[in-house]
Amino acid sequence: MHRATRRFGSPRAYLRFLSVSFVVNIQSVLEYRANFLLQVFGMMLNNAAFALFWGMLIGKVGAVGGYGFDDVMLIWALVSTSFGLAHVVFGNVRSLGQIIQRGELDLYLLQPKDVMLNVLSSRTLVSAWGDFAYGFLVLALLPGFDPGRLALFCALAFTGALVFAATLAAAESLCFFIGDSSGIAGAVTEFLLSFSLYPETIFGQGMRWVFYTILPSGFIAFVPLSALNGLGWPAAGIAACAALAYSAASYGLFRLGLRRYESGNQMGSRV
């Protein structure tokens, strides 16, 4: 039996798992086409409304907080694609709390794959595909579109997605410790999105440190925007470091919670 000599748990194996998961989930999503299109429509509508808002406001008063119309559109593109990517690859990120509470983690514990990665990537969110695509659409419509810019945008979307996923997963992981944390998780999502979608400069210095710590909208919006607006790949490097840091922290928190789960001493044992 040559099975014993094969390397198990290699990055290639995880990649295979993710790509199969991907392909298989897309097929099931295509089944719900109508629903998907409806969601995309809703998303477009929402984004259009705010684009109109910013267009009219900036038209009246000029730049707001140093952000012109193109800047605002670029932020929306970055946030939209990052958010979309996070939920396309890690579709279970917002259900993590529920999964923990219902004891459904057991099934993932039985499988020879990293639990967190396994749980998060078991599902893909239909609507997230629309968000993901929207950013590229906007980028193409904005001036200065070229392959270099596209490549940078992709890299930034990737780091942004990691920051999003890591932060949301961490909020959901609180379920390990405090029971139902859905309120906190919901609030975190909302705050993160809200702060990301508005020019960071309108918030006072006293507040901005928050955007680089507990609600990392700075790494999702401002730093990537700076990268696209001239600072280039070095700024992307900063975003990448942040993405790694947040991912590591989130993973660590999850593992701590998992230990707790394994000891079974949750709010009422789920024997």
Added chain:
Amino acid sequence: MSGRGLGTRPLPPACSRAAARGGIIAAAGLKARKYGVAGLVSARNRTAYMGSFLGDILSYSLFVFVFSRVWTAALADRIDIEGYSLSQLIWYFIAAEIPAFGFGRFFWTLAQDMKSGQVAYLASRPFSFVGYHFAQGMGKAAVDASVLAAVGAGLGLLLAGPLPISSPAHAAAALASILIAGSMQFLLQFAIAMTAFWIEDNSAFFWIYQKLVLIVGTLLPIEFLPEAARRIAAWTPFPSMSYAPARIVSSWPGGGAALSLIASQLAWLAAAVLLCQAAYRLGRSRLTVNGG
């Protein structure tokens, strides 16, 4: 109206008994009480769910805070925009969000009722379908809106300065305007929900409606819209739904102008009522055709 389809002869409803006994006024009083009770019960249920309401308050506060920063930045190098000072813009937003937020989510419960068949069930009850739902919905929303108004006032004092309400007349006009706006929200969302009789998934219509409410008068005062858009908007009910109350609260346009704003609100309200009744009647006939 009563005893439809059951074959048994029920007792005559209380209001017709009252009418038989003591006259029209008594009957009207009982009828009103029916709807009044519905509203009161609903309001009481709502207070029991204050926990989930906390989320709404949080969202509202966040929104108000963020927009106060947006306006501060927008007015970085000028005194006012279209006559609105910074303080007025913040108060405008606080007030505009009350009909949008506090009276803005009827559609989902109504749509649920449509889907679950509650409609068919309630259609055979001896009261006005629209009226009953109105009382129920508004009862809930009244509590929501009151709390939001209180929170909003607090936020406004913190972020924008003193309350812009200058006199009892001003306060009365503001209250009236908000209530009319809220009622319009209900009626229009009700009408959209009625489309469920013809179209399975009508949430897209509601989303479009929601965004229009947002753009035309909630996020921005009407005066900020480009000339052409402003003229078109004048022919829609949207200015009556957020602009009117927000304007009255934040930058008092004078007694006469306020009254004319409220008057146009009332006109649109009447139109909304008619639309609702018509939609319901059309829908109900379709219901009996399809068998529920």
Added chain:
Amino acid sequence: MPAIVVDNLSKSFRTKVRPGGFASSLKSLVAPEYRSVEAVRDVGFEVNEGEIVAFLGPNGAGKSTTIKMLTGILRPSSGSASVLGLDPARRRTELARSIGAVFGQRSQLWFHLPPSDSFRLLGAVYEIEGRVLKARSAELVERFGIASYMDVPVRKLSLGERVRCEIAASLLHDPKVLFLDEPTIGLDLVVRREVRALLSDLASRDGATVFITSHDVGDIERVCKRAIIIHHGVVVVDESMKELRHRALSRKYIGVKYAKPVDLDLPGLPPVKRTETAASYVVDTRERRLEEVLRALVGRGELEDLTVEDESLEDIISRIYQSKPGGEL
């Protein structure tokens, strides 16, 4: 060569004492009281490779807890467990490659996807080589007879169809040990029989070690060779099925109802309950052939109803407790 070694395994849970009334609620906020629940106490046994073991016990006996400790889902409070030479708690991921599990109340199949997709995903999870996966899938599909609904979303399948797919999926990666936790729970009689047939087939063909928990003895009787009974967290019985059957499963409860009054006394077997036309008997099949008793009953008169039931596991266990050590029941 032991596949599973369990030694003095214990697990206790700490739960908060839920207060009743306002005053005690207040107190529990400041100084919470905890209660310790011993789910499993000093359990020990060994299972050799290729053995098929039934792990029985009434609800709440500690079966699920034990199996969770053996699969690494739960960490023991004390004692040790070793599956295929590995400590499940410490080397769970490594162990997971070689064990399979079917949990009666939870599904490993993706709910919205057809079983064929689940197989592909599991192939990636267990890193089964493409060709091997294909061959193994085909083999299992044929064996379990699930070809006709491999492409139907799992949510649309009946419970019986789902269980078949579930068990098939658990065998994809050719596990050396298969754990089944209440595989027949909630299934109706017909499906249950099918599943039992599948399980016996499993037992004879694959050479894997099979560990099944259940609170229904009938399920396991025909499939397993050995039974371990756990009660209140403690092992009460650990012997071959043959012995257990002989020792404790020999009682049958017979109920009869006749159209007209008949003589209900059988030679040496008085009814335990009787009316004019109905009676119930307890037959010890070691002393008396069931067939003879039934024949005698049928011959007495016109039968309206006849029921034959096994003894419940709870009753068996209580009798075991009451018996003299090593003696006959």
